[in-house]
Amino acid sequence: MIRPARALSIAAIAAGLTMTTLFAAASANAAGVNYVALGDSYSAGVGAGSYLSDSGSCKRSTNAYAYLWKNAHSPSSFKFVACSGAKTGDILNSQISALDSSTTLVSISVGGNDAGFASTMQTCVLGSDSACLDAVNTAKNYAVNTLPGQLDQVYSAIKSKAPRAHVVVMGYPHIYKVGGDCVFGIGDTKRAAINGAADTLDGVLAKRAANAGFTFGDVRGIFTEHEICGSLTTWLNSTTLPIDESYHPKASGQAGGYLPVFSQS
Numbered sequence: 001m002i003r004p005a006r007a008l009s010i011a012a013i014a015a016g017l018t019m020t021t022l023f024a025a026a027s028a029n030a031a032g033v034n035y036v037a038l039g040d041s042y043s044a045g046v047g048a049g050s051y052l053s054d055s056g057s058c059k060r061s062t063n064a065y066a067y068l069w070k071n072a073h074s075p076s077s078f079k080f081v082a083c084s085g086a087k088t089g090d091i092l093n094s095q096i097s098a099l100d101s102s103t104t105l106v107s108i109s110v111g112g113n114d115a116g117f118a119s120t121m122q123t124c125v126l127g128s129d130s131a132c133l134d135a136v137n138t139a140k141n142y143a144v145n146t147l148p149g150q151l152d153q154v155y156s157a158i159k160s161k162a163p164r165a166h167v168v169v170m171g172y173p174h175i176y177k178v179g180g181d182c183v184f185g186i187g188d189t190k191r192a193a194i195n196g197a198a199d200t201l202d203g204v205l206a207k208r209a210a211n212a213g214f215t216f217g218d219v220r221g222i223f224t225e226h227e228i229c230g231s232l233t234t235w236l237n238s239t240t241l242p243i244d245e246s247y248h249p250k251a252s253g254q255a256g257g258y259l260p261v262f263s264q265s
Contacts, residue, residue, distance in 0.1 A: 039086060040112060217262055
């Protein structure tokens with residue numbers, strides 16, 4: 001009969017060997033991965049702090065999901081070119097050159113700035129309900145009628161530059177928990193409208209990604225109750241300074257929300 005202590009020791013060794021095997025397998029799988037992280041502020045990690053000194057106003061963070069994935073998997077190469085404020089045109093003009101025929105993994109979030117999300121948020125926070133609803137409707141109309149063509153251009157360019165790559169298009173979370181526990185801030189009419197704009201944008205992104213043969217990383221589910229006014233730890237900045245970090249994921253949102261979705265996509 002094996003003594004309990006002896007059994008525990010064997011179990012611990014077995015568990016350790018299993019973890020070592022899994023880690024080795026993950027490292028081996030990533031050994032041939034050439035990863036390029038494109039996108040806007042949500043991919044750069046604006047709002048998550050710990051910005052790379054050489055990224056300047058792009059504010060690329062070591063807490064961004066792309067950088068966290070790189071640290072965990074040690075790919076053969078890693079290019080982090082996501083930048084705060086990037087629109088589809090910026091991807092084509094300034095970021096797409098990071099891709100080449102050896103690229104095997106690409107992540108990207110883009111479209112929110114094209115649709116005017118930042119100015120819409122400003123209107124909703126500072127203006128009336130009617131002004132907010134008008135701004136949201138304008139953003140939604142842009143997302144439905146104009147953004148698809150712009151996304152198609154970006155996705156086509158990615159496929160052309162990196163034909164072998166697995167491409168993950170990351171979406172945007174709901175910003176607010178409607179009916180949540182916030183005493184201050186905007187009301188539920190505005191919160192629901194802003195979330196509706198995110199749904200419209202994510203719907204467009206998901207469809208264009210699917211048409212391109214890309215994977216869509218939907219983060220709305222994992223952010224549930226972690227939104228502003230949610231019942232769990234808030235993963236998003238509310239109005240904050242510097243102002244450009246408002247309504248962006250904190251480090252906890254990048255690690256707890258974006259990273260798992262990207263890793264599983």
